[in-house]
């Protein structure tokens with residue numbers, strides 16, 4: 514038990530939340546390069562202008578950055594009411610480190626940071642249908658309503674999946690407006 518507690522603590526210490534603007538140039542380059550590699554050629558990513566992250570949640574192992582995701586802070590509208598949320602994007606584990614639970618650790622840290630530490634109302638993520646089971650395992654749930662966001666050309670409707678993470682029981686909104694660029 515003692516050993517398990519120690520491992521957990523070490524693991525916790527190796528997942529950190531950093532301000533996007535405070536990343537070292539090495540971290541910034543790694544994150545940018547892997548984001549470009551994973552999503553740079555995805556048509557929907559190329560099609561839209563995306564929000565700049567405010568935070569990055571990073572898992573290190575042996576001082577190497579192995580998994581991360583970005584967080585965007587935003588006041589959004591859900592059924593005409595304003596909520597303070599953190600949007601997650603670019604959840605990536607470097608290829609050779611996949612399947613070791615590193616993304617799970619990053620998502621656990623995100624949950625704590627979003628709901629406990631920052632006391633946001635919700636976490637919000639926009640993703641492809643294929644990732645839904647992966648996020649469901651970490652407490653996220655899908656919503657089935659129109660989700661709008663801004664582009665320089667005007668208001669657009671999000672066509673893929675939207676998932677929420679909340680403290681209390683699941684909600685089933687009728688309309689969400691991201692109130693800015695998507696993430």
Ligand SMILES: CC(C)(COP(=O)(O)OP(=O)(O)OC[C@H]1O[C@@H](n2cnc3c(N)ncnc32)[C@H](O)[C@@H]1OP(=O)(O)O)[C@@H](O)C(=O)NCCC(=O)NCCS
Pocket residue numbers: 551580603604605606607610611612613614615616617618639640641643644645646647
């Ligand atoms: C998705 C991803 C972040 C998972 O990272 P990881 O560190 O390997 O994740 P974990 O080890 O914590 O969990 C692995 C689980 O994710 C599942 N998974 C990985 N990629 C998946 C995908 N594209 N669709 C559905 N499930 C996926 C695995 O099947 C595995 O499930 P299991 O726990 O039931 O065996 C990683 O595969 C990745 O970087 N993929 C490319 C980028 C991407 O698609 N990111 C998601 C953007 S929304």
